[in-house]
Amino acid sequence: MITDATLTRQAVRGYHDARFRGDVPAATAQLAETFAFQSPMMSSADPPGTCPASPASSRSSPEST
16 A cells, blocks of 8 residues: 555655756656745745756745845
8 A cells, every 4th residue: 555655755765866866857857836945045936946956046036034
């Protein structure tokens, strides 16, 4: 039986493996359409913009607080 925890673990592992081998398209394919990231330094609703290996990462906007 496949549980939600198993599916989550597979998605996280797929993202991690792809991101750290530099495969940004494969990494972002693991993210939900509603994905958003926010930290004290930046925020992004653009999945490719959250991968440091991605040229799109420069499009992330600084947090305005």
